[in-house]
Amino acid sequence: MNRRDFIQFAGMGAGAMMLPTIPVSGRPIAPEALLAPGLDVALKKRLADAALNAAKSKGATYTDIRIGRYLNQYVITREDKVQNIVNTESYGVGVRVIADGCWGFAAVVDAKSEAQTALAAEEAVAIAKANAKLMKEPVKLAPQKGYGEVSWKAPIQKNAFEVPIQEKVDLLLGVNSAAMKNGANFVNSVLFMVNEQKYFASSDGSYIDQDIHRIWPVFNVTSIDPKSGKFETRQSLSAPMGMGYEYLQVNPKDKVAGVTSRYSKGYDMLEDVTAAAQQTRQKLTAKSVEAGKYDLILDPSHLWLTIHESVGHPLELDRVLGYEANFAGTSFATLDKWQSKNFNYGSKLVNLFADKTQAGSLGAVGWDDEGVRTKRWDLVKDGTLVNYQAIRDQVHIIGENESQGCCYADSWGSVQFQRMANVSLAPGKEPLSVDDMIKDVEKGIYIIGDGSFSIDQQRYNFQFGGQLYYEIKDGKIAGMLKDVAYQSNTQEFWNSCVKVCDERDYRLGGSFFDGKGQPSQSSAVSHGSSTSRFNGVNVINTARKI
Structure with a gap:
């Protein structure tokens, strides 16, 4: 070398x-x-x-x-x-x-x-x-x-590789400068681009x-309280996407009073980092949450990870069968539950589907790595478990005659095996905005962005944190909170779902690096949802007592 x-x-x-x-x-x-x-x-x-x-x-x-x-x-x-x-x-x-x-x-x-x-x-x-x-x-x-x-x-x-390096550098340094001007003490930013x-x-x-093609713009902002030495951070709220550089070039028509529309398909990195720097300063003085039961309003930038861990992984058939027990566990959603045809996974509003064809998603391809044409299929219908994710040498176990098209390898040198499709929560059927969802919440928390998580070996009992937390009192946002995490189990959580915003609010989140297998492989996968409400969820205070 x-x-x-x-x-x-x-x-x-x-x-x-x-x-x-x-x-x-x-x-x-x-x-x-x-x-x-x-x-x-x-x-x-x-x-x-x-x-x-x-x-x-x-x-x-x-x-x-x-x-x-x-x-x-x-x-x-x-x-x-x-x-x-x-x-x-x-x-x-x-x-x-x-x-x-x-x-x-x-x-x-x-x-x-x-x-x-x-x-x-x-x-x-x-x-x-x-x-x-x-x-x-x-x-x-x-x-x-x-x-x-x-x-x-x-x-x-627009092929991201065709964009001059200088333009990308200027964007990221501009992002960093905006963060520092708005109160951040430190900021990192990265553009990661892939062509397979x-x-x-x-x-x-x-x-x-x-x-x-895939692209992931990401930053991390840190603000420090000089008196106490305590610090707060926020990462970007961008989703990695199966798009080109156009993802970072927001159409002016998507701007509303200078703010990027939540329904825009693009991502304004400068706008997000400016807000992040201001929000980390606010987090330093935010009120620590009081533990108890709350109604949770979960933004898609947060809910994608809960879907990934509590739905995507436990409904992989190889986990159900115990083939994947040595890497992050098996699944509570065993074959007998599916065979009963009435296993209650969630409330009647919960419709979860797998889809390898969603435009802009990380998992969008025409054929999988077994030459199977990709498609969409239901996993949970009206709250009931109806199917799994399976490949050519598994589908006979669940009585199907063809693969669902979710077999992948992360490189030419890795053997392909069963991987998670894009697993998403279907939007609500009735018109419903986030404001409509909040207005009748007496005691709640609005959570934005993904954070830490923990889930057991059966993908059942779990705890999730986020990045931004806002207290809801009597139907109104009452201020910022911190030290928030919620605890539940998969079945209890999805049965507490009482409202889902309509398709206007539907957005994708996801990960470039979903790990699985021995030796480990990484797969890119998206999860979509609209903002959703879950009633009576247990919230704990995560502050460290020194």
């Missing part, structure tokens, strides 16, 4: 310390290389056919091959300085087969010859045959039609070329 590469890798680690969940991978490349074309589709098809033919000749009854090029760019700043700019690329090929009724997988980095992909396929077959000696039952794979040669591209308006170029082929007859 030369000096330039060493410095860049070292800087990647330093920058990632600000956001420790960001995985650092791939080799460093020049910024212009992010726009260089990948392999020609015709060449990718030849590489795929070589693997498919080699696997079949060695006895595979099913084969799929994924050719992946993964591009990342970080722009990392603090106060008035650029801490790092990082560009990475990862390219390789992964081959998965079924032989003697068992899965086998092999991968090779930088594979650009048919001989390399064929060798990987032969290795995958050998692994499958060795593993088969320990199997009790053969893999039962749901049928899947071949789609021939097809493609899907994220409907972005994924090619899939299978012995079912599919050749699928996909181009996926």
